[in-house]
Amino acid sequence: MGIDDRMKELAIERFHYRRSKDLDITIDGKRVTRDNSEMPAGMPMIYFCDHCGWPMCILDEQFFLTQVPRACSECAVMQERGWLEEAENESQGHGIRAVV
Numbered sequence: 001m002g003i004d005d006r007m008k009e010l011a012i013e014r015f016h017y018r019r020s021k022d023l024d025i026t027i028d029g030k031r032v033t034r035d036n037s038e039m040p041a042g043m044p045m046i047y048f049c050d051h052c053g054w055p056m057c058i059l060d061e062q063f064f065l066t067q068v069p070r071a072c073s074e075c076a077v078m079q080e081r082g083w084l085e086e087a088e089n090e091s092q093g094h095g096i097r098a099v100v
């Protein structure tokens, strides 16, 4: 197995891990959910990766950024290399689907 195949395998493994992991983040004592609409008004907005659902950045609710990244850095690299689609297809039907 070549180094690229090994890297791909590891990247996909980590992708599944990020997708399946429950969030354990609290802000001001309130547990963060992947769906910002479930959060009380005034809470900062949390942006999640479109692909694996990993939290990427937290911005104040009033702060509007024209360009929020859609993919975390690891998924972005996987996308570049063409591995992301395979990882996403593999995990259909199990684990957490990212809220997009």
Ligand SMILES: [Zn+2]
Residues within 6 Å of the ligand: 018, 049, 050, 051, 052, 053, 054, 071, 072, 073, 074, 075, 076
């Ligand atoms: Zn991601």
